[in-house]
Amino acid sequence: MGESPENLWSHPQLVAAVTSEDWGAVFRTYRKLTGLSQMKLGERVGLVQPDVSDIERGRRRVTSVEVRQRIVAGINVPLDLQATAAQLAMDTAPVAGLALPGAAPDEDLLTRVTGVVNESHRVDAATLDWLDRLLAEHRRAEDRIGSRPLVDVMRQQLHTVVNLYAGARGRLTGRVVRLASEHAQFLAWMAQDQAQTASALAWYDRSHEWALEAGDANMAATTLSMKAHMAWSGGRGTRCVRLAEAARWSAPGTSLGVQGMAAQMAARGHALEGEADDARRLLDEAQALITRASERPEAEPVWMYFYDETWFTLQRGMAALHLRDWREAVDHLTVGLGALPDEYRRDKTWYRACLAHAFAGAGESTQAVSVAVASIPDASSLGRPHSWNELHTAAAVLMRRGAKEGRQLVTALREYD
Known part of the structure; x- marks a missing residue:
């Protein structure tokens, strides 16, 4: 037995x-x-x-x-066992190679970056500047190629950063902890992107802990906003609102952009619950914050590079989608996608899938299938479960409406399943 x-x-x-x-x-x-x-x-x-x-x-x-x-x-x-596996994978990962094609540091700096790990040399500012730059480049790369190819690289890179702690002195100690927090947040986002909920939560918790230790209010608030995003992705509107509100009040002194992110996440939680008035009030508040943030971009943390009017227009479209205001959703998503640079391949794939859903909800079946079918290759190659699920949702809406295009979309999706 x-x-x-x-x-x-x-x-x-x-x-x-x-x-x-x-x-x-x-x-x-x-x-x-x-x-x-x-x-x-x-x-x-x-x-x-x-x-x-x-x-x-x-x-x-x-x-x-x-x-x-x-x-x-x-x-x-069990979820706790999945989280343990993710943590051990980080603890046992080998030291990463730090060369970046087309942007390698000078030979002396590269020696210091790789040497501090194996020989416990003291960490210097130039080493940390380089690792800051490398992380920024990886964030940009993930926009283009998706999270799957970068996960192992970033685990190894975080392992390198953690090993720098023993050689850090004075103010550099705080910088190492801050850098570790940023790496953990990025790993959490990539786990979330691949629908690995337990791993994502474990990384967000670790990032939040390190952010508090480093005194980084912006990252501490961002991790809570991203956990709110996870709740939203799982259809838990009330939890999304609570976490987003915690991001607003638990970390005073955050940048205007970080505050705006928290406000729009709370709005999306309310939209998910069908609470239109609260959703629209918070969206207006978030828009005012992002407008003010755009006047002083240098005051925003580096990971907020994507947060601008285009991105916010797309968020308005998402809120309208949840409120079943199909025409408003189509309008905002169409405008946002038109302004989103092609380098954001991952995000374009996701929002196109959402636009297909909005068209299906609006009863515009021909447009829904056209947008959805054009999105399928990228949704498949990037390995994004969320985009793939949204395309299936669009197909389901068309089928419920009795549109013949629904079966056409189902057939197209099955070719890539």
């Missing part, structure tokens, strides 16, 4: 296999404890029996984010 669910995830051998992400050992141990055949386990995790066998025997490695997510969901890995 197999283990009961309450005992299964306390078994040390299974816990060790999951936290080390040894999926072959996970499968073997899970089947031993539950009595499942390879075929039955495959049905749970969306794999055929030969694939389960190959993974167990080490002939196939699990490298796909989608396959990993299916395994975790199929065997019901």
Whole structure:
């Protein structure tokens, strides 16, 4: 007889296999404890029996984010255990290579950057300036290529930053902690982007803790706003509002842009709950803040580079989408997408999927399918579950309305599933 669910995830051998992400050992141990055949386990995790066998025997490695997510969901890995696995992956990651094509530091600086980790040399300002610059470049790269290719690189880079702490002195100690907080926030965002909720929450909590230690009010507030965004993504409007309001009152002295981000997140939470008056009031407040922030861009933290009128127009479109004001949603999303630079490939894919949903809701089925079908290749190649799910939502709305284009969109999506 197999283990009961309450005992299964306390078994040390299974816990060790999951936290080390040894999926072959996970499968073997899970089947031993539950009595499942390879075929039955495959049905749970969306794999055929030969694939389960190959993974167990080490002939196939699990490298796909989608396959990993299916395994975790199929065997019901507890959230706290998923978070532990994410933390251990960071703790054991190797030191990153720090060369950046086309923007490498001079030879002396590169020696110092790589040497402080292995030889415990003192950290200097030039080293931290370079790491600040490298993080900024990675943020920009993620806009173009999505989060999947960068996750391992950023884990390694954070490991490097954490190791710098022992060699930091005086004011540089605070800079190292701040830099670690920014890296953890970026890792959290990428986990969130890939729908890895437990990992994202663990990274946001770590980032918030480090931000408080470094005295960085802007990052402390930003992590709360991003947790509000996670709640919004999960359809939890009330939690979204509460976290966004916490971002506003718990970190005084934040920049106007950071305040505006928190206000618009609260607005989106209210919109999700159908509370139109509160949503529109907070959107107006956020717009006033972003207008004032645009007058002094140098006062904003570097990670707020994307927060401008174009981005805010798109957020208004999202709020209108939740309030089922389809025409307003179409108008705002169309204007915002028209102004969004092509380099924001990830965001363009997401907002196009939302525009398809808005067109479907407005009963404009031809436009909905046209926008959706054009978005499918990028949604598939970038590996964004949120964009993919939104395209399926648009198809579902069309099907409910009895539009013949709904089946056309479903067929197009199945070609990439």
